[in-house]
Amino acid sequence: MTSPHDLFIDGQWRPASDGRRFPVHDPADGSELAQFAAATEADCLDAVDAAAAALAGWAATPPRKRSELLRACFEILTAERETFAALITAENGKAYADALGEAAYAAEFFRWFAEEAVRIGGDFRLSPSGDKTIVVRREPIGVSILVTPWNFPAAMATRKIAPALAAGCSVVLKPAGQTPLTAAYVVEVLRRVGVPAGVVNLVTPEHAGPAVRAMLHHPAVRKLSFTGSTEVGRLLLREAADQVISPSMELGGNAPFVVMSGADVAAAVEGAMVAKMRNGGSACTAANRFYVHSSVIDDFTTQITQAMKAVTMGPGSDRSNELGALVSPEERDKVAALVDRAVDEGATLILGGEPSPVGAFYPPTVLTDVQHGSEINQTEIFGPVTAIVEFTDVDEAVRMANDTIYGLIAYVYGDPAQALAVAQRLDAGMVAVNRGVLSDPAAPFGGTKQSGLGREGSSEGILEFLEEKYIGIEV
Incomplete structure (x- = not known):
């Protein structure tokens, strides 16, 4: 039941720049499981810089290659499902059967989006006036900040990472402070299968608000995908507005x-x-x-x-x-x-x-x-x-x-x-x-009213990480 306890930036596990750490506890008995690196704002911005530097190369990677890497993640997480579940239970507290179900569900997003990576569509047609050919491409939206909660620490991470990578985006994952070990385990699997340095980064600031705010004001960031409370979602929407960052919000329910x-x-x-x-x-x-x-x-x-x-x-x-x-x-x-x-x-x-x-x-x-x-x-x-x-x-x-x-x-x-x-x-x-x-994973997940914006999973999930580009060609 091992998992890294450090930040993952530009392909390397590393401690926080100031050396600080915070405790991760087992909620069943209060015992300490680990001391995890507490990212500074500078660390978080380093992660965004790494993602920005890796973006062009990853976006140019053939869809089949991206697909194969995601499929490899599915295979490893499936083979190691019991280890994965034990880690989820240890830091989250949920029953083992629930953790085992989450481990399987989390892995499925890598399999599903491995298949979606090679099916990104577009359009090609003659304009009604006949004066040009209309070509519509779907391209990666860019560097994406992924913020996930503690209640499904594995599935909420993979439900965001998998479509982002399938689309050709690079990401910075910010998991909940109560459950960083599960997120680190997923990121380590991505490293093991050979996802290039900088494409996936992990930061764990002890004080999330200022750190996420700093990342959302980095000029390279183009996407925010957040799962959490409606109250926090409202705050993040305001922050995303400053740079006109595309938001996906999976918020509260009742x-x-x-x-x-x-x-x-x-x-x-x-x-x-x-x-x-x-x-x-x-x-x-x-x-x-x-x-x-x-x-x-x-x-x-x-x-x-x-x-x-x-x-x-x-x-x-x-x-x-x-x-x-x-x-x-x-x-x-x-x-x-x-x-x-x-x-x-x-x-x-x-x-x-x-x-x-x-x-x-x-x-x-x-x-x-x-x-x-x-x-x-x-x-x-x-x-x-x-x-x-x-x-x-x-x-x-x-x-x-x-x-x-x-x-x-x-x-x-x-x-x-x-x-x-x-x-x-x-x-x-x-x-x-x-x-x-x-x-x-094959169905669109999302709500109406103040339960969120956008959809995750299904063929709609990858569209959250793509932008359409129209090219007009003289006939």
Whole structure:
């Protein structure tokens, strides 16, 4: 379970220029895993300089060569999946099964975009007036800053790195300070397969805001791809505006999970457990607001409470545990405070609600009698908490589901025809109908409203890192 603990700039692992480091902890017990290099602003700008110097050569590299390097990364990450998962669990805290799933999902982005690298299209046609030939090329947008969160430290990195490299862009990756080891592992794999020096760089500033701001004001930077909270996304959009940098934003979510009157309750509970408990609830795609029809609410509440009660919680190092720790005691305390305030507002605590005094653990929790518009109903919970709201009318359910600034994903369970009709009325970039998981490298991932800009994955993902150039040729 080894991973570099340094910055990666211009093809070399190196310490921070001032020698400073910061600790990386195991959230299950608080133990120190490593001392990681704390990048200075100068280090970050060095990384941008390296990416700028490498850009022309990488952009000119034949698509087949880029494709083969990405495929080689997929092969290594697949072969080393258990090592990869153990590293994710150690610094993130999630259950090993979740980490293993993330490791496989992360690797798939390298395979998918290895295939997309050789299929970048363009256009060639005669103008309507007949006076010229119109040629449209898609070219790499340029040096790209990639900022990723702690909840999926592997998948969020590969979902950005793979399309950027496939398009011919060079990148600077800035992972979350809680989970730099996973990012370093991915970057080391890229080095091992032979990605040229400067094409991929890794920086880990202890104070991210000033460092990212400095990079976004470097004249070579043309792209920002960010996954994180809507609040931070707004700040980064303002910074990107100064240099008119192209932004891709995968921001917060507050996913509704609608259970209709005709739903198969057992199937809905099974899907809810995946939608809620995947990654311990620490996912922007996690179901947060459970809108359940009055005709099935008692049955649904009983069954999901039983299912949540059966979940085993403990360190991810014990592979039998189904729910690991949250990423830090601070995150645990945020979830606990949110639940406590919900009870104060009138919600009924059916299960859980007691944070562990040791480690960043929070138990599976079920709340009923939750009011639409209450704090917990408006907040991205990021923990294993199910908050149930009753409804009696389909129009009411749709109104409540859409009553949010977020629009990333929604879930609907019910008779297929009715559920599909509801899905079409929901204001979200993605809707899962009678299923509890939707993410797929082959599908466009992204939201509406304040859940983001642009799409990741699928054929749309590589377009975020390409610009169109029109060439007119005299006939």
